[in-house]
Amino acid sequence: xxxxxxxxxxxxxxxxxxxxxxxxxxxxxxxxxxxxxxxxxxxxxxxxxxxxxxxxxxxxxxxxxxxxxxxxxxxxxxxxxxxxxxxxxxxxxxxxxxxxxxxxxxxxxxxxxxxxxxxxxxxxxxxxxxxxxxxxxxxxxxxxxxxxxxxxxxxxxxxxxxxxxxxxxxxxxxxxxxxxxxxxxxxxxxxxxxxxxxxxxxxxxxxxxxxxxxxxxxxxxxxxxxxxxxxxxxxxxxxxxxxxxxxxxxxxxxxxxxxxxxxxxxxxxxxxxxxxxxxxxxxxxxxxxxxxxxxxxxxxxxxxxxxxxxxxxxxxxxxxxxxxxxxxxxxxxxxxxxxxxxxxxxxxxxxxxxxxxxxxxxxxxxxxxxxxxxxxxxxxxxxxxxxxxxxxxxxxxxxxxxxxxxxxxxxxxxxxxx
Amino acid sequence: xxxxxxxxxxxxxxxxxxxxxxxxxxxxxxxxxxxxxxxxxxxxxxxxxxxxxxxxxxxxxxxxxxxxxxxxxxxxxxxxxxxxxxxxxxxxxxxxxxxxxxxxxxxxxxxxxxxxxxxxxxxxxxxxxxxxxxxxxxxxxxxxxxxxxxxxxxxxxxxxxxxxxxxxxxxxxxxxxxxxxxxxxxxxxxxxxxxxxxxxxxxxxxxxxxxxxxxxxxxxxxxxxxxxxxxxxxxxxxxxxxxxxxxxxxxxxxxxxxxxxxxxxxxxxxxxxxxxxxxxxxxxxxxxxxxxxxxxxxxxxxxxxxxxxxxxxxxxxxxxxxxxxxxxxxxxxxxxxxxxxxxxxxxxxxxxxxxxxxxxxxxxxxxxxxxxxxxxxxxxxxxxxxxxxxxxxxxxxxxxxxxxxxxxxxxxxxxxxx
Numbered sequence: 065x066x067x068x069x070x071x072x073x074x075x076x077x078x079x080x081x082x083x084x085x086x087x088x089x090x091x092x093x094x095x096x097x098x099x100x101x102x103x104x105x106x107x108x109x110x111x112x113x114x115x116x117x118x119x120x121x122x123x124x125x126x127x128x129x130x131x132x133x134x135x136x137x138x139x140x141x142x143x144x145x146x147x148x149x150x151x152x153x154x155x156x157x158x159x160x161x162x163x164x165x166x167x168x169x170x171x172x173x174x175x176x177x178x179x180x181x182x183x184x185x186x187x188x189x190x191x192x193x194x195x196x197x198x199x200x201x202x203x204x205x206x207x208x209x210x211x212x213x214x215x216x217x218x219x220x221x222x223x224x225x226x227x228x229x230x231x232x233x234x235x236x237x238x239x240x241x242x243x244x245x246x247x248x249x250x251x252x253x254x255x256x257x258x259x260x261x262x263x264x265x266x267x268x269x270x271x272x273x274x275x276x277x278x279x280x281x282x283x284x285x286x287x288x289x290x291x292x293x294x295x296x297x298x299x300x301x302x303x304x305x306x307x308x309x310x311x312x313x314x315x316x317x318x319x320x321x322x323x324x325x326x327x328x329x330x331x332x333x334x335x336x337x338x339x340x341x342x343x344x345x346x347x348x349x350x351x352x353x354x355x356x357x358x359x360x361x362x363x364x365x366x367x368x369x370x371x372x373x374x375x376x377x378x379x380x381x382x383x384x385x386x387x388x389x390x391x392x393x394x395x396x397x398x399x400x401x402x403x404x405x406x407x408x409x410x411x412x413x414x415x416x417x418x419x420x421x422x423x424x425x426x427x428x429x430x431x432x433x434x435x436x437x438x439x440x441x442x443x444x445x446x447x448x449x450x451x452x453x454x455x456x457x458x459x460x461x462x463x464x465x466x467x468x469x470x471x472x473x474x475x476x477x478x479x480x481x482x
Numbered sequence: 483x484x485x486x487x488x489x490x491x492x493x494x495x496x497x498x499x500x501x502x503x504x505x506x507x508x509x510x511x512x513x514x515x516x517x518x519x520x521x522x523x524x525x526x527x528x529x530x531x532x533x534x535x536x537x538x539x540x541x542x543x544x545x546x547x548x549x550x551x552x553x554x555x556x557x558x559x560x561x562x563x564x565x566x567x568x569x570x571x572x573x574x575x576x577x578x579x580x581x582x583x584x585x586x587x588x589x590x591x592x593x594x595x596x597x598x599x600x601x602x603x604x605x606x607x608x609x610x611x612x613x614x615x616x617x618x619x620x621x622x623x624x625x626x627x628x629x630x631x632x633x634x635x636x637x638x639x640x641x642x643x644x645x646x647x648x649x650x651x652x653x654x655x656x657x658x659x660x661x662x663x664x665x666x667x668x669x670x671x672x673x674x675x676x677x678x679x680x681x682x683x684x685x686x687x688x689x690x691x692x693x694x695x696x697x698x699x700x701x702x703x704x705x706x707x708x709x710x711x712x713x714x715x716x717x718x719x720x721x722x723x724x725x726x727x728x729x730x731x732x733x734x735x736x737x738x739x740x741x742x743x744x745x746x747x748x749x750x751x752x753x754x755x756x757x758x759x760x761x762x763x764x765x766x767x768x769x770x771x772x773x774x775x776x777x778x779x780x781x782x783x784x785x786x787x788x789x790x791x792x793x794x795x796x797x798x799x800x801x802x803x804x805x806x807x808x809x810x811x812x813x814x815x816x817x818x819x820x821x822x823x824x825x826x827x828x829x830x831x832x833x834x835x836x837x838x839x840x841x842x843x844x845x846x847x848x849x850x851x852x853x854x855x856x857x858x859x860x861x862x863x864x865x866x867x868x869x870x871x872x873x874x875x876x877x878x879x880x881x882x883x884x885x886x887x888x889x890x891x892x893x894x895x896x897x898x899x900x
Contacts, residue, residue, distance in 0.1 A: 090541040099545045106541045114532055114772065122719050123508040123524045127517045127851060135719060162767030164741035165583060172628070194753050199742035199767060202755040206740035210590070211628070219753055245751075294768070301540050301553060301771035320738075322624035323582035324617035333663075333856045335612050335637060337620040349580030349617060350712070352773030353719035354532065433545060438751045 067384055073453035081369070082377055086450045088365055089298075095431040096455045096462075101244075101272055101412045101445030102435055104298030109361035117357045135353050139325075140344060142356070143306060145363045146297070149371060150270060150289065151280035152308050159306045159359060160325075160347050163271055163292045164199045166307040169319035169346055170288035171207050171238065173309075174265045175215065176318055178235045184263050187235035191226070191264075194219035197244045200269055204238060223248055223408075227258045234264040241279065242272035242410030245437050247402035249277060249410045253284040260285065271295060274306075276378065276411035276447075278371040281308055288313070296411065296447060298362035303355055307346045314342055323348035365449060377448035378411040381456055385413050385444065388460040396467045401441060412445040422472040423463070432462045436478075485802055491871035499787070500795055504868045506783055507716075513849045514873045514880075519662075519690055519830045519863030520853055522716035527779035535775045553771050557743075558762060560774070561724060563781045564715070567789060568688060568707065569698035570726050577724045577777060578743075578765050581689055581710045582617045584725040587737035587764055588706035589625050589656065591727075592683045593633065594736050596653045602681050605653035609644070609682075612637035615662045618687055622656060641666055641826075645676045652682040659697065660690035660828030663855050665820035667695060667828045671702040678703065689713060692724075694796065694829035694865075696789040699726055706731070714829065714865060716780035721773055725764045732760055741766035783867060795866035796829040799874055803831050803862065806878040814885045819859060830863040837892055841881070844890040850880045854896075 067073050077083055090106040091097060097105055121129040130136050143157030150157070160166070171190075178184040190204050201217065208215035220229050223243075230237060237259040242249050252268060259266040270291030273279050275298075281289055289308040293299035309317045318339065324330045325347035328340040339345040382402070389398060399416040403409045417423060417440060424436040434444040444459070466472055485491050495501055508524040509515055515523055539547040548554050561575030568575070578584070589608075596602040608622050619635065626633035638647050641661075648655060655677040660667050670686060677684040688709030691697050693716075699707055707726040711717035727735045736757065742748045743765035746758040757763040800820070807816060817834040821827045835841060835858065842854040852862040862877070884890055 090537075092542055097544060103540075103545045103548075105544065106536065111533070111536050111541075114536055115529070118524070118529050118532055118718075118776075119508075122521075123529075124510055126515060126523065127521045127853065128846075129719070130521075161583070162579070162741070162769075164743075164767030165579070165739065168739060197742075198745070198748075198751050198753065201753055202740045202742060202745065205755045206738040210738040292768075300536075301547070302768045302774070304770055305767075320624040320628040321583065321586060322620045323580070324615075324620060325582075327616070327620065330616075331856070333616050335616065335619055337623045349582030349723075350710075350720045351580075352722055352770040354776065355770030355773040356720070358536075358772065428546075435545065438749065 066387070067453060070454065070457050073457040076453040080377065081373060082448055085365060085368060086452065089450045091450060095433065096459050098432065098434045098444040098446065098451065098459060100447035100451070101295050101443070103301055104295055104362065104447065105450055107298055107361045107365060109364065110300060110358045113358050113361045114354055117354050138353065138356050139347055139351060142359050142363065143343065145360065146306055149279070149366055150274055150308065151282050153282060153311065155343050156310055157306055157308045158343050158346050159293060159304050159356065160351055161305060163269065163290050163305040164203050165321065166290040166305050166346070167200055167203045167267070167269065168207060169307060169321055170267050170290055171204055171236065172319040173317045174236050174267060174287060175207070175211065177313070177316055178265060184235065187233055187263065188214050188216055189233045190215060190217045190236045190238060191220060191229055191234055192217065192238045193223065193243065194221055195243055195245055196240050197269070197271065200238065200240060223250060226255060230258050230262050230264060232262060234259065234262055236265050236267065238267045240269040240271060242277065244272055245401070245414060245441055245443070247410045247412045247414055249408050251407070252279070252286060256284045256286050272410055272412070275366065278375050282310060293359045293362065297359065298365070299359035300355060303359050304351060309343055309346055314345070317345055321348045325349060374448045378446055379406050379409070381446040381448065381451055381453065382409060382411065382413050384453060384456045385446065385460065388457065389415065389463065392460060392464040393467050411447070412443055414441045414443045416440050417442060419472055419474055421478055422474055422476045423466060425476055426466045426472040427462060430462050432459050484805070485871060488872065488875050491875040494871040498795065499791060500866055503783060503786060504870065507868045509868060513851065514877050516850065516852045516862040516864065516869065516877060518865035518869070519713050519861070521719055522713055522780065522865065523868055524718070525716055525779045525783060527782065528718060528776045531776050531779045532772055535772050556771070556774050557765055557769060560777050560781065561761065563778065564724055567697070567784055568692055568726065569700050571700060571729065573761050574728055575724055575726045576761050576764050577711060577722050577774065578769055579723060581687065581708050581723040582621050583739065584708040584723050584764070585618055585621045585685070585687065586625060587725060587739055588685050588708055589622055589654065590737040591735045592654050592685060592706060593625070593629065595731070595734055596683060602653065605651055605681065606632050606634055607651045608633060608635045608654045608656060609638060609647055609652055610635065610656045611641065611661065612639055613661055613663055614658050615687070615689065618656065618658060641668060644673060648676050648680050648682060650680060652677065652680055654683050654685065656685045658687040658689060660695065662690055663819070663832060663859055663861070665828045665830045665832055667826045669825070670697070670704060674702045674704050690828055690830070693784065696793050700728060711777045711780065715777065716783070717777035718773060721777050722769060727761055727764055732763070735763055739766045743767060792866045796864055797824050797827070799864040799866065799869055799871065800827060800829065800831050802871060802874050803864065803878065806875065807833065807881065810878060810882040811885050829865070830861055832859045832861045834858050835860060837890060839896055840890040840892055840894045841884060843894055844884045845880060848880050850877050
């Protein structure tokens with residue numbers, strides 16, 4: 065269905081099976097929030113959850129809550145709740161630490177597995193994209209520099225060059241499933257198969273795909289995955305991240321961050337580390353309970369729909385956005401950075417423009433919230449749980465008005481955080 | 483002043499300059515909370531802070547709050563607020579991640595500094611106590627196993643043997659300032675000097691001393707320190723931890739957890755890691771903002787007193803507890819594990835007993851909250867900000883009643899979490 069008027073968008077919203085879920089979020093009147101790919105909006109339930117944890121669990125029950133409120137089990141319980149959204153089985157996911165730290169564990173474990181196998185011990189290259197989210201590259205740099213065993217990071221410029229770059233020296237392919245900047249969606253099953261064909265392992269960062277696009281980790285036979293809970297999962301600012309280790313790799317999953325939460329007997333107070341069996345060996349230290357607990361309020365909402373419904377609406381929203389921008393802003397040198405092909409499009413859309421930063425500031429001043437990414441990219445995220453077709457229509461109207469009338473300050477100073 | 487009656491304790495409470503601070507905490511009527519060394523009680527202000535962050539910063543302002551609410555600067559701002567409590571200078575502390583992960587960074591950095599200096603490159607031993615909190619030992623095991631450069635962990639059985647164990651092969655001495663089990667308080671200045679005399683570096687874990695005893699990191703010329711914000715600092719369950727790197731070591735502070743928050747230009751999206759100058763190079767990934775922000779409410783209360791006043795009351799409380807237990811429970815084979823000497827006593831007191839676990843459960847059933855630690859230890863924490871002399875008196879009355887009448891279940895099953 066091609067939506068060619070604001071009225072048609074309003075009708076589409078009425079027909080949208082996800083329409084009711086929007087009411088579950090705190091969204092200011094008049095704001096069009098297109099940045100859920102950076103920080104997800106707040107489920108109303110998150111405040112009630114935090115108040116309960118602070119008042120009852122911490123305030124009244126204090127130390128007892130480690131047992132009675134299940135704080136110690138929270139990383140596993142939330143992991144199991146999240147698992148179906150990413151095609152993982154029960155007891156394969158924990159919610160803990162940060163995406164960067166979880167990636168460190170996964171890279172370390174993958175290199176260790178490769179190094180222990182005589183068939184792969186010679187492999188020294190880690191392949192990733194030069195446009196991968198920088199912290200992913202930095203974490204790989206960190207561990208390879210410290211291991212000091214000749215590992216080398218190969219940065220691929222274009223996703224099309226990925227498959228042909230994998231060769232016999234490739235130890236590890238490490239990608240963000242949906243590129244944070246371009247919104248390019250990798251074919252997880254194909255890339256993983258290419259990696260395996262050359263004896264390499266494959267780690268996926270799901271920061272921009274968990275809760276946004278269908279993910280089938282086990283079906284793709286992926287090796288490890290990490291991801292973030294504060295974007296499309298709406299877990300709250302800086303909410304702890306997740307790590308997925310499939311059952312087939314758990315027994316050999318070893319990493320250097322061997323803290324007491326990953327110990328086989330954490331309260332026996334032993335003097336030597338012995339990894340617990342199963343997914344909890346991916347844990348390290350004590351977790352921030354209030355921030356962790358709020359993640360449940362975000363995950364609960366996914367029980368009222370499914371990832372295919374979310375995907376269908378996501379593509380309809382991004383299709384509409386691209387069509388409208390290209391139609392009403394045709395004269396303004398906007399370059400679409402995001403793939404047109406549904407097969408390779410995530411849930412955000414990026415356009416390049418000489419004055420991208422200034423234009424984003426002008427949009428924000430009108431309560432249309434997108435964000436800016438270096439170099440010269442305007443990024444707009446579409447969250448099917450709360451973004452409406454009318455939001456998209458109105459956002460593009462604002463954008464075209466700003467562009468047509470040059471209502472942005474070309475000399476604005478950049479002040480970019482996040 | 484020796485307190486020999488409940489009346490005298492009540493009078494001492496009235497005279498106590500910290501008495502008013504107790505009102506700032508949520509403490510259930512009738513509960514005697516002696517476990518602030520495990521999870522600090524809740525400042526009333528923490529709920530207001532969380533509500534503000536959730537409702538206004540996340541809920542209303544969403545992504546803008548990274549700038550407008552100062553989320554990105556929070557680790558440094560809280561670090562600077564915490565610094566005076568541990569004898570640190572401004573811009574030497576950040577609040578981030580967990581104690582285990584921060585210790586990993588500190589150990590990695592110390593071993594790196596030692597390995598780069600020809601005078602110390604041969605050193606291969608890390609000295610710690612066998613009774614150190616297990617995760618500290620495990621993190622050292624994790625990094626040494628992965629570096630695979632011949633490092634060896636030497637576990638000391640008694641604090642008296644520490645100084646004589648340090649020798650020319652010692653690369654690193656790593657201790658918890660106040661032992662989590664015995665409450666033994668190490669002489670930071672003396673031990674650090676002994677380590678330096680042998681060319682070793684010295685890392686201190688302040689989990690049981692920050693906010694509990696005066697700490698003078700710079701005066702002691704310590705090398706690195708880490709610690710936790712959810713015990714005596716009352717930051718909330720699993721609140722992010724802190725790491726101290728003195729100015730003299732910051733330029734050479736390098737660790738493998740090189741995430742984007744530690745980058746010199748985190749938003750320039752570069753493809754290579756370059757550590758930021760200063761303390762923020764100890765950061766790694768995005769932090770759990772709600773749990774992080776609540777720490778401020780705990781720290782704020784310390785501005786109304788000083789560490790010497792806290793120390794004086796702490797010693798008076800632990801003196802009273804030891805005296806009363808030894809007086810009224812004299813016939814019950816309780817063995818004091820904590821040093822009698824003020825010089826070596828932290829802010830908790832531990833007694834050994836054959837039925838320690840069962841006795842602690844009986845106390846908890848009466849709302850006297852202490853905790854159990856393997857092997858056979860009852861542990862009682864005294865938090866001068868909210869523990870009263872009358873609390874101490876009453877707790878010992880309960881203990882003696884339970885012991886005198888054997889009101890505990892010797893066959894109870896152990897179910898120990900935390």
